[in-house]
Amino acid sequence: MVGSDAQLLESSATAELEAYRHLHSALRLGRYRAGDRLIPEDIAAEIGMSRMPVREAFRRLAADGLVVIRPNRGCIVAGLTLDEIYETFEIRSVLEGLAVRLAMPSIDAEVIAELERLLDRMERAGVSGSSDWVARHHEFHATIYGLSGRPKLIKQIAALHVTIEPYLRIWFDYVEKPLSAREEHSSLIEALRTGDAAFAETAMQKHILGTAPMLAEFASPDRR
């Protein structure tokens, strides 16, 4: 074999996987608008395959909550209502809270240093205007919850992040540079430094619930 992780080139193991990845990233980047209808044939043509694998990709995306499939009525981009955004943050708060609590034993000085590096990168990505601040932001959180060592938990949290990513982007595009974000996250690091798992858990919960209202301000008005 040439490489152990072999998707450096765009081709995937199966066409379905390729379709899934294609749509997944497109949705994450906000390439489609909530309510848009996804026509299997068009997407199939885009990436050179038949409708069939695309349909199956739809099923998985629906499970991720990124699209909604109504029988005989096609596949539409999901989007979140204001209530759903709040709900997602509520769920995130307890899930990521649990994750830090479990991650606590693995968090040493080295991890703290890494998180501070990521925080700097986040800020730099922010001033460059590009909205890959969002990617860095996720990286920061992923580093923490990744240390929980709980595969299912990690997957669920990651899925929630993808769901809200388009809204994070919109929010970021409105407010020039989120100064508050820097403070928010570095105080989170402080909480980790204490070594107190329960304290870190509630700190994470508050952090997440605290950002929800800011984001909600910018939810597509027609979706409220």
Place this chain on the structure above:
Amino acid sequence: MVGSDAQLLESSATAELEAYRHLHSALRLGRYRAGDRLIPEDIAAEIGMSRMPVREAFRRLAADGLVVIRPNRGCIVAGLTLDEIYETFEIRSVLEGLAVRLAMPSIDAEVIAELERLLDRMERAGVSGSSDWVARHHEFHATIYGLSGRPKLIKQIAALHVTIEPYLRIWFDYVEKPLSAREEHSSLIEALRTGDAAFAETAMQKHILGTAPMLAEFASPDRR
């Protein structure tokens, strides 16, 4: 149309939905063993359709964590390792904890009475030997987290319950009548009676984490 909610008869809106429901309940009831391979053609023949809708049902089941699909190697029944059982209960604990906290304002004397009725039905189902004690048990929990009024949260919790249901059944079949369960759940009701949301949340967390080890004892030995 004959009726507004038309799945009283076994036919569903689409063949895919029918296949999904069929397999979903079969997996919940433990009709298949972990590691079993599901052959699309066989299942399609069972319920009178082609492989295609069955394949799509597989995708959704995989998203639910009930089966695992490996490219070119078919679909196998998922099953949980010991670690995964614990992890599932950890996730349940915070999710259902959140749910009670949110449900608290909706919990009045009437709901308490309903829960006590359900607890009795649960006990009766238990002595009758039938393992639909499991169904009653879930009904009890579902009543509580259903009052949270959070659709996504409810779905996620329900999915976790389905995942562990086969193990609950095995556990129930081993221990004649779970006496402790009655106590456990009625003390949970007591916690609800206090009206203290934070207290109820931690009570639920403890309740769920407390049952995990009992169940883990009976996880299929080959899956540990």
Place this chain on the structure above:
DNA sequence: GATTGTATCAGTGGATACATTTATATAGCG
């Protein structure tokens, strides 16, 4: 006798073709 190579076969993935259903536009009617 064990290991490796090869042939065969079951099963999966994907594409095309067909059947149903929904949406749209048009015509008829009140």
Place this chain on the structure above:
DNA sequence: CGCTATATAAATGTATCCACTGATACAATC
């Protein structure tokens, strides 16, 4: 003039077909 009914077109859902992958059993060779 507005509404309903019907016809038509577009898109979804399902079935069948073909190509390819992976597994298994057998044979040849070391």
